[in-house]
Amino acid sequence: MNRQPQPTRPRIRKDNMTAFAEKRPPVAAPILLLLLGVIAGCAGTPPTPDMSGEPELETPVIAEMAPQGPAELPESAWQAEFSAAERRLAAQDWIGAEQALQPLPDTLVANDLARHHYLLARAAYLRGDYNTVRALLESLPQEPVALALRQLLDNFRRHMHSLAGQYRDSARLGVTQLEYALDPILRDTLKRDIWHNLQRLPATELDSALAEATAAEWRAWLRLARLAADQPGVNALRASLETWLAKHPDHVAAEQLPGGLGFLLAERQPVRKVTLLLPLSGRLAPAARAVRDGYLAHYYSAREREDSDHEISIVDTGLFASAVAAYEHAVASGADLIIGPLSKEAVTQLGRHPQRPVPILALNRIDEPVVHGSAALVQLSLAPEDEARRIAELAFGQGARRALILRPAGERGTRLNDVLRQRWQALGGSIAASATYSSPEAYSASIKTALNLTDSEQRAREVRSMLATNIEFIARRRQDVDVVFLLAGTPAEARSVKPLLAFHYAGTLPVYATSSIYSGIPDPRNRDLNGARLVELPWLLGANPDLREALAAGETGGDSFTRLNALGADAGLLQSRCVQLQAGADALIKGATGLLLLDQDLRIIREPALATFDGSDLTRL
Incomplete structure (x- = not known):
């Protein structure tokens, strides 16, 4: 096929377009779990990997720190006491331990x-x-101890560093563990964790680590992470990986490149036609256009790098009686991959439809299981549940254990509350109190009650009555809370609730929130959120500047839907890097919406970045 002229980047406004670029020769590549192999560019039929032994996303931290591998602990005269303590810790009973x-x-x-x-x-x-943890670890015996004990201690340190956001330290310790770890399962776990923590680091910190690194093995890990952090096109990334492998053929990461990167080196069948199913008419039209524009920004960027060689068709699902009808139209029109639909209802329809000959990258997440079809249905979304889990992990890693949850009434507040509680308690945290408010008028009273200030004021009234004098009194809030989770549904709500914590004597408590407290637009009023920590899309923290500039130049990146621009860009990214998903639970892709991982139900789990308000400015931590 002749190469088409390379276009200049257009202003992205059209609802329908078709574009072609140079093809690569189709060559079969290995395939992953269940149906993933039939995703575009991932064709082939190797054995399906077993994901049953992979760690679950919500493993309690105590279980994560437990022994891994077959190494046996040394015999001890105090084995009964040690075993009893282990059982109590597994039950999160530190007093009993x-x-x-x-x-x-x-x-x-x-x-x-x-x-x-x-x-x-x-x-x-x-x-x-x-403080006690550090003192105990610093006073360990100087003599060598059994390998299994060293493994336990290093696992504990590594997970503690990771949860605390000390990703470089965690990765470095994992590299040290690989020097003595013999068990294949443990080695795979270590390599996965090392890569995950390195991918959490911004490029600037990777550069700093490289400048300081002296050990060859560690430097090679950092160089591999750095080239992946550059987020080049697939061709450039493939060339960089081949160069890295040539320089480090005996490196532990060369055995099987982490994050599914090794699958990029296998030739694959090209996708020829992608169809976007989006509701470009009706109430969801503005959101659909934002997703479309983000996808097209990624597409044109890929074309400039000669990474894209497929035709695009954009279909308005509003013109069809159902999502299934729109899907069948796309299949009949020759689509190799379908991106969309956007609404949860439409994704549910396709999830219940067993006749799915063409793979789908859906743009929402559904709660019910997907009916198995002949092709995969992968779910990419901006689900706030991922953010609720993440703020639980980040707060726990910083030492918080007893939480106050503030949330609005309604289905969304209930859903996020349930997810947050589940993850928080699995980690070992407890819920000291919670407050649900149904209107702005209820904000103050709800917080006051949750902090037991009403009881404190009642005691003061009783004392005044008993002494028959108007004594000076300062209310005292409950002291068993060390973190606040704010599940506000809107920025305005958050800006009203956060200052009330200070008013009610809880201004020193750390506050963690989901991205819903930030509109995505700089606003002087955000000074009311000063100090609050939230998890946010890297897209809004400076990532992907080229794509964001392209959207701005094309007048398509409206402030109101900037997160949906990022979702569309990640749909394009996943399409181009879909072969990495063949790595199953090991797959890891750094996207505009966060680090992207794959669970056993073919749902993309997002890990957003931690940020804080410094005055009214949002800053990445």
Whole structure:
């Protein structure tokens, strides 16, 4: 096929367009789980990997820190006490664990002392006492200890660093563990965790780490992460990976490139036609146009790099009786991959439809299981549930353990509350109090009641009455709260609620929130959110500048729907990098909406970035 003239980037406004670019010769590549292989560009039929042994997304942190691999702990005269403490820790009972260890004497042999300190450190970590954790880990015996104990201690340190946001330290420790880890399962876990933590680092921090690194193995890891962080086109990334492999053929990451990157090196069948199913008419039309424009910005950027060789068709689902009818039209028109639909209702219709000969990258997430079809249905979305889980992890990693949840009444508030509670309690946190408000008038009273200020004021009235004098009184809030989760549905709501915490004597408590507290538009009124921490799309924190500039130049990146621009851009990214999804739970792609992972139900799980308001400005942490 002759190469088409390379176009200049147009102003992206059209609802329908067709474009072609140079094709690569189709060559079969290996295939992943269940139906993923029939996603465009991922054709082939190798064995399906077993995901049953992969870690679940909501594993309790105590379980994550438990022994991995077959290494046996050394025998001990205190085995009964150690086992009892392990059982209590598994049940998140740090008091019971400490009580189980009380019979141990002060003087112990090296292995017993190391295990004793390890279990006490885990108990201290569960209650959020980081000073005690550090003291225990710094006073470990100087003598060498059994390999299994060293493994336990390093696993604990590594997970503690990761949850605290110390991603470089966690990755570096994982590299050290690989030097002595022999069990294949543990080695795979370590490589996955190292890569995940390196991908969490911004490019500037990777550069700093590279400048300081001296160990060859560690430097090679950092160089691999740095070239992936540049987010080049597929061709450039493939060339960089081949160069890295040529320089580091014996590196542990060369055995199987992390994050599914190795699948990019296998030749694949090209996708020839992509159809976008979007509701370009009706109430969702503005949102649909934002998604379309984000996708097209990615598409034209890829064309300039000669990474894109497919035709695009854009179909208005509003012209069809159902999402299934629109899908069947796209299939009949020769689509190799379908991106969309956008609404949850439309995705549900396709999820229930077993006749799906062409793979789908849906742009929403549904709650019910998808009926198996002959092709995959992958779900990419901006689901706030991912953000609720993430703020639970980040707050726990910083030492918070007893939460106050503030949320609006209604289905969304209930849903996010349930997800947050589940993850928070799985980690080992507790809910000290919660407040649900149904109107702006109820904000203050709800917070006041949750903080037990009403009880404090009642006690003051009783004292005044008893003493028959008007004594000076300052209300005292409850003291068993160390973090606030704010699940506000809108920025205006958050700007009203956050200052009330200070008014009600809780201004020093850290506040974590989902991205819904930020409109995506700089606003001086956000100074009322000063200090609040939220998880946000990298797109709104400076990532993907070229795509954002292209959207602005084409007058298509409206401020009101900037997150949907990012969703569209990630749809294009996943289409171009879909072969990486063959890695299953190991797949990891740095997108505009966050780090993108794949779960066993073919849902893309987003890990957004942590940010804070510094005055009225949003800053990445």
